[in-house]
Amino acid sequence: xxxxxxxxxxxxxxxxxxxxxxxxxxxxxxxxxxxxxxxxxxxxxxxxxxxxxxxxxxxxxxxxxxxxxxxxxxxxxxxxxxxxxxxxxxxxxxxxxxxxxxxxxxxxxxxxxxxxxxxxxxxxxxxxxxxxxxxxxxxxx
Numbered sequence: 733x734x735x736x737x738x739x740x741x742x743x744x745x746x747x748x749x750x751x752x753x754x755x756x757x758x759x760x761x762x763x764x765x766x767x768x769x770x771x772x773x774x775x776x777x778x779x780x781x782x783x784x785x786x787x788x789x790x791x792x793x794x795x796x797x798x799x800x801x802x803x804x805x806x807x808x809x810x811x812x813x814x815x816x817x818x819x820x821x822x823x824x825x826x827x828x829x830x831x832x833x834x835x836x837x838x839x840x841x842x843x844x845x846x847x848x849x850x851x852x853x854x855x856x857x858x859x860x861x862x863x864x865x866x867x868x869x870x871x872x873x
Contacts, residue, residue, distance in 0.1 A: 735813040746813075750804075751849050757800045764794035808848035811837040 735745045738753065745753045767790045771783065807814055812835065820826040820833055828834045838844065839855060846852045 735807075736815055754801075754804050754808075754849075757797050757804065761794060761797040761801060764790050764797060768794065805845075808845050809841045810835060811839060811844035811847065 735747075735750060737744045741753070741756065743749075768787065771787055771790065775783070803814070807817060810817070812820075816823065816826065825836055826833055839847070843852065843855075847854050
């Protein structure tokens with residue numbers, strides 16, 4: 733299942749590699765935090781404009797990776813891909829009869845995160861949810 737194409741790793745992120753992607757962005761964040769700590773602890777030895785530029789770059793990278801981590805956690809907790817979160821209005825199975833967002837894949841935050849990291853198998857849609865999705869599709873056929 734396709735989630736999105738990531739320009740930073742130059743590949744698509746999806747069902748089979750999203751756990752690795754989460755580990756990648758978390759390691760990037762931890763590297764930034766370690767770099768900030770090391771630069772701050774040795775500020776007395778090396779200071780100047782280059783040190784300020786490096787610190788600014790580290791803080792910017794830490795902020796960016798924090799946003800990526802939060803977005804990934806939010807997508808995992810909602811059991812949605814980035815594509816589905818952004819383009820939900822293009823998919824009929826995410827619309828209620830009054831055109832509001834519904835998530836037929838939500839199983840609760842804990843279950844969603846466990847499915848995201850492949851700790852449990854994804855569950856099938858219940859009969860009621862499948863019939864709602866099928867009736868919506870038949871309205872447009």
